[in-house]
Amino acid sequence: NGTLRLITWKGYAPKALVKKFEKETGIKVKVTYSNNEEMIAKLRATRGGGFDLAQPSVDRISFVQKKFHIYHAIDYSKVNTDQITAAMVKAAKKISGVDGKVYSVPFIYGTTGMIVNKKLAPGANDWSDLWNPKYAGKISYRLKRPILIGAAFGMGYDPFALYSDKAAYKKLIDKVTKKLIESKKYVKTYWTSGDTQKGLVQSGDVVVESGWDAIGWQAHNKNPNIDFICPKSGALGWIDTFAIPAKSKNIEAAYKWINFILQPKNAAYVTNKSSYMTVSKDASKYLDAKIKANFSRSYSKADINNIKWYDALPSGFATIEAKALDKIKAAQ
């Protein structure tokens, strides 16, 4: 029955589930942990070889596929879509579609918003608080793509609306860049990984930061003063998906894994372990009360409606953003 070589994020393939899957199907699973950039770089190096199943974010699929052709189209007839929230399937199909073909199945979603120490920064509730002098020296965010988008929303723009107009988008990014450079003096540091993100806010060195919901909740468990909140102008929603590399050697196993891990019980297990929200439709039955509480505490109905889902990034836009990020980092 072979092996399944899976490249994914930490926490997305818990050991218990891997064992269970191996027992059920007889397929051995080899897991490699990675992140978006590395995952794509690796697949590009082999033109989609080396792994049978990958888990990039949905917005990172289409432009990579157009340029490097590293994925197989998804045969949705093999996916048990009954298990998945329909809206998520729709979003995945739309965002990762290229030339009428779809390249991803949704798995986990979440948002980037604010992680705030409510005791020390009671008023912080929007992206714009990331340049609020009140919190000078106690602000942190990651100097990557989301901060550009978030800051744009915080300044009252809608960057996703400009995805059709490169020039206008560049102008907007320039404005955001200027803002972030101006306000750089308030920043404690730019965090670089999930653990620094959590460490900074837990140690009290930082009271306002932009971060991932799951991280915020993990921190909340240790210190109830800290929590994840949706920014007023909208949290940024991301979806991590399954994508099948072009040279996958075991496509069957890949689909088996997709269907397996999206079973409500299994999906709930992942969420309970990691706090990441799953797209599995009936998983909520199996979720811990704490996880549910996290969700309802941080997301009001309005917040959910206001989530800005990442759209597929048009090609060439990554360069604009990278340059902007360099500029901010280099500024004194």
Place this chain on the structure above:
Amino acid sequence: MENKKGFNITFYLLILPVLLWLIVLIVLPHLDLLISSFQGDSDAGGKVFTLEHYMAFFQSKIYWLTFINTAAYAIGITILAFIVTFPVAFYLTKVISKKYASFLALLLLIPLWVGELVTVYGWMIILGDHGVINEFLLSIGLIDKPIDMLYTNFSMTIGLLYISMLFMVVPIMSTLESLDDSLIEAASDLGASKWTIFTKIIIPYSMPGITSGGIIVFMLVIGDYVAPDILGGKSSLWFTEQIYNEFLSTFNWGEGAAFGFLLLMISSSIIWLALKLTGQKLERVGS
């Protein structure tokens, strides 16, 4: 001590801050990690002394199996590094003239200069399905579809070899440099074959260099993270990666630190054992 260098007490006072600085720079960062490896959270939220982080290693089969696997790999790569670099070291010190030797030795420094990440990406390009090697083999018709080389133990081994070569070559070169050519000639004069000269004279003579090179490479490989991560296939295979996972994904500093020290201790024991078994001394390492 007899003040034999003509330097008096003022000299010691001068050097004291530097020594202190060195200790702060080298011992302290690890001391703090050491402490945190013994710290657990008490129910009251404070810190208590605990051995649980260390116990976790022995209780969980996956951890120590990984460790054994990693250690076995590191030993293998150390041996490979020796096999690959010894002839090079011999060539550079004993066969070609000094002039070329120092240029070629500079080549060996390239991996260090270019940085691990960049070279690892270089390897990705070479070993990939459409990489240089596969393209070449395909074009001469030796194979009809690309061989899987990247993200396998093969690519990881190459990557690790590449990074550790320098640290094997330099100590071996420095012992070989002091090998008097006439020892080789004397052995040959006494009727020894090339193989005998190699095994009975050259290898035993360069044993101190091989030992120090071996220790450094072993420790380097067992502690490396980037190459197994990027070039390796089965990620959970590498113990260091497990440590980082402890640090990064569960933010469990205590356990991560404990594992780090276990790594240092067990691998030091392996080295100690190897030294005892081969009858070597630690003296020349580090110089």
Place this chain on the structure above:
Amino acid sequence: MENKKGFNITFYLLILPVLLWLIVLIVLPHLDLLISSFQGDSDAGGKVFTLEHYMAFFQSKIYWLTFINTAAYAIGITILAFIVTFPVAFYLTKVISKKYASFLALLLLIPLWVGELVTVYGWMIILGDHGVINEFLLSIGLIDKPIDMLYTNFSMTIGLLYISMLFMVVPIMSTLESLDDSLIEAASDLGASKWTIFTKIIIPYSMPGITSGGIIVFMLVIGDYVAPDILGGKSSLWFTEQIYNEFLSTFNWGEGAAFGFLLLMISSSIIWLALKLTGQKLERVGS
């Protein structure tokens, strides 16, 4: 060449594969990167020769400004590393007895063994607002709020220093070892003060070691990625980071490779210039 070692043609045949292997291992990975640095996408989707990746560096102020900044830092850290390690090297080779020296030299290897990532995390624990140093200073009442040490140029400098020290100490130690003690005594006998002995005898004598240590440290620091990224804080854009961004975020491997080679070339030129200015020779480096 005269076959002076008693090894004949078979020996060269024996060593040939090894040499080839070395070239494949060292030159090839970079060769392929070199090629890709000259490749652009043509309108037809094929590959064409282009210099645009190299031009990008010079046309974009942010790139070369970052490079200059990085290079200036690297020079500074090289000098600092020399200042910090020279007394240590002197101490280990000339002041204390061999026995202790080899133990202390082992200490210097720790950063290498433990791996860059772990040590960098170690520093985070020490330097943080709630880290060892701040807690200590607060507790003795010397300061009333934590000093910003982490995520500053200070912490980055410390991290880089820490990683590069070993590579400065070893070559300096190896030249100092050959420094005859009687040179120092002779100078003192002729009426030289300690300072004069240091500047006129010891430093000039160890210049070859300082040079090779300096080159290695400079290249290492300019090519490092982890310490500036993790410890460097918000304004420490390192040129290497830009290169990785090219590889990872924008997938512009051609430009990344081009920048990599520019880094190698420009920093080599800086070294060459420094050697010319100080009248040093490259010969002893790498051995």
Place this chain on the structure above:
Amino acid sequence: MNKILEIKNLTKEFKGFTAVKNVSFNVDEGGFFSILGPSGCGKTTLLRMISGFIQESGGEIFIRGKLMRGIPPEKRPVNIVFQSLALFPMMNVRENVAFGLKRQKLKKSEIDDKVSDMLARVSLQGFEKKKVTELSGGQRQRVAIARSLVMKPSILLLDEPLGALDRKLREHMKIELKLLQKELGTTFIYITHDQSEALVMSDKVAVMNKGRFEQIDTPRNLYKNPATAFVAGFVGESNRLELKSKDGDFITTKDGWKLKRPGLDFTPEVLYIRPEAFILTPAKNLDNISRFEVKIKTILFDGSNTKVAAIESSSGAEVLISLPQNARFENLKEGDTVEVGINYENLKCY
């Protein structure tokens, strides 16, 4: 003459080991004083105490009558020429020689004059700009001496300065050094384990053994009348024969060789005979000699220094005998038997 250096009961102890034991001696102004002894006997230690690099454990050192205790090396009016020479490899010849003068903050022109003058005296004009690594052994030697002498020390200390040279050059340099010292008039204290160097160059030689001085004397006296067995064995070549018994005017060696040696008022344990003390086929009328017969074992032809290894017929004792380069002995060959005599006083007993 003036005593430029006085050493009184000088002692140096390293942890639990006494390297120099209670040594006393004086050196005359302008003299050439050698300290001769085997490796490890404490010569360098003694020298380093005089120069101030190590501190004496006991005793006193006076230079020109001034007690040196506590005065650091750079303040003492002595300079050293090191065994390794310790030329500064990063400097050229003139920079080496000027090094000490520069430390005295002299004017540049003055330094230049002194250096040029000194280099001329050691016949190194024209070598100013050469790197010291480009010089021959003898030239390096002279640079080292010039570098010390230019400081105008009261005493120049030389620690086996010819040790690193090859034999032919050493023979040459020892004569040159002696002449140089004579010309300069500087007091030299010269350390060596080579007796020939000590004998040829010195006015006075102290023979040192295990931290003690065994004899201080002129070279001629040292050679002719060694005070102790150690000096007899160490200075000059000697046949050493252990003695078994003394019976009136006769002594008998361990091998059983009986020799006449009148005038001994003690029972000696060991006998030293120089190879040149043997008289081959001595005239019948010669008095005061012990006579015996030897069989030639082998001839060690070495020009003017030719010897024969011979076996005394009655006992089988083996001795080396100098063979004068006379036509008379040209035909001597292995296996020949020869009569030999030794003047009583050349039978040195201890």
Place this chain on the structure above:
Amino acid sequence: MNKILEIKNLTKEFKGFTAVKNVSFNVDEGGFFSILGPSGCGKTTLLRMISGFIQESGGEIFIRGKLMRGIPPEKRPVNIVFQSLALFPMMNVRENVAFGLKRQKLKKSEIDDKVSDMLARVSLQGFEKKKVTELSGGQRQRVAIARSLVMKPSILLLDEPLGALDRKLREHMKIELKLLQKELGTTFIYITHDQSEALVMSDKVAVMNKGRFEQIDTPRNLYKNPATAFVAGFVGESNRLELKSKDGDFITTKDGWKLKRPGLDFTPEVLYIRPEAFILTPAKNLDNISRFEVKIKTILFDGSNTKVAAIESSSGAEVLISLPQNARFENLKEGDTVEVGINYENLKCY
């Protein structure tokens, strides 16, 4: 006697440089043959051609009549003792000596016997288990020789084997080595730049200069009748005086010193006089000698080897004169004027 080694017109060229030029000689079985020459003259190159480590550019080497061309070092019936000794530092004494025998795949008991026997012959019983690094210089020497001799080579080649020893030990070892060779009967070819070693030990000595042999002769003849100026200067001590002119039976040196030297049928350019050729205050009736007067400049006392540096009164030429250790000359002192004579035949002109 049998010729064990025949060398015919042997030549070795390195790129553009001829290290050994057209050398021919024979060595008798059981002989002790030395090659004496200054550093860089090609001695080692010659030896390495005989042992097979480098190939001759021209000429032939025969060992026991067999042409050696193309035979690799390990197959030639010769063994080398290297200047550096090249003892294997990782082995003890017996392993060093057994190394060659093991390569011959002999039985262990046979190896043990041969090694024990050999060690006994070089007086190293009881040292079997010592590390070679723990031995003294002389003992290491003997291990190196034993290691080669145990292979029972037809010829033992020794490349300056005493070069690394200190003087006193060297004097001792050269006698020991000669006796050992005599006892063993193995043919030795011995390379050295030390004339005393060559003279004392050898049956025949070849003096080499710039790749050529200048003279092959017995030590005695070499010393007494040097064939060329080079040999006269290199073998034994000599005063060298350049000549300006010849006028009948008289020769004049560059300094202007006129000496009688009948019987020359060519115009010589240089004159060599050994220090011991001078006769101090020669008897009035002595014939066939040149007479002149010298003033003593300094006395170089060195026991039996004492010399004086003297200045010839008429010309100021400086010469070294041996001073016999007779009571007669005991009172000679600096500044004295002495009459001196030299036998005509001791004025060696070239």
